[in-house]
Amino acid sequence: MITLDTIDKKLIGYLQQDAKKTTKELSFLLGLSNTAVYERIKKLERQQVITNYVALIDKEKVEKNFMVLCHVKLNQHLKKNILQFEKEILKLEEVLECYHVSGDYDYIIKVFVKNMDAYRKFLVEKLTVISGIGSTQSTFVINEVKNTTHIVL
Amino acid sequence: MITLDTIDKKLIGYLQQDAKKTTKELSFLLGLSNTAVYERIKKLERQQVITNYVALIDKEKVEKNFMVLCHVKLNQHLKKNILQFEKEILKLEEVLECYHVSGDYDYIIKVFVKNMDAYRKFLVEKLTVISGIGSTQSTFVINEVKNTTHIVL
């Protein structure tokens, strides 16, 4: 069982906001020595509380800012269909997220492409060719109001 | 206008996977010198193609792995309501993402909390108290099949 004290939570908060913060800066913010901070970070990494460090990019600048939330229903809920769908989804680079959900649809996937034309292509050439897919319904994102990876502890 | 060559795209790919890669490693992977890689990274940061670097954490390990996609409909589409809703949503730490969308609902928000009870509390105490909200519909996530921040260029 992993227990995190107040300092750990603060530390995780800082690193979720800016992974490039140096141990020196962090030690100042947390009122600890360099080494103490260093060892806390290493422990969090060892425990896999911190899983990885990534660079985030501006989707507009790289022309991948056409976002669609696509609701997917499977034909039948056969184990075979489920496994096949989940396996294929993992391969599709346009799909950043995929959730198995309750409700009218089985899955919700988050898709990033360049524009509507690229989405149409994605839909007909990549998504709907997966066997077992019954129907899809696309919800287009008009505006991204908020998007953060920061989980407050 | 920002143009990215093949090397930039590869570099961005690597940094999206692991922001802790050293320039030395990257220079080996890209077949360039230390300095060349360094300057490319700095340029991408200056251009705000790379916006920031963050640590990602395991939501299970910190007990924030109860995820809900909540569809929100506003009472009336008054500018006042829209601005008020968007302003309030930004303040809610449980809401990691919020999208203004086409279709039957106005917004889809992605919420992370500890469990169903925390979600109920969030709903009654934080979300539905925002003025202008008409109705909400919660879709519970049974399983996270895929979740990546890596956009392939």
Added chain:
DNA sequence: TAAGATAACCGAATTTTATTCAGATGATAA
């Protein structure tokens, strides 16, 4: 095409940061 400007590159030097080390402190349990 040739000159000039600019961008991208290189290797070496320097500065800063991460990491290791030896030992001190404090909490916990037998």
Added chain:
DNA sequence: TTATCATCTGAATAAAATTCGGTTATCTTA
């Protein structure tokens, strides 16, 4: 009480980022 363990500290070392001087490639335009 004493042994054990986790956490801490400051200093030393190793490794990384950053700067520097100068070269090469690319592009513009006279």
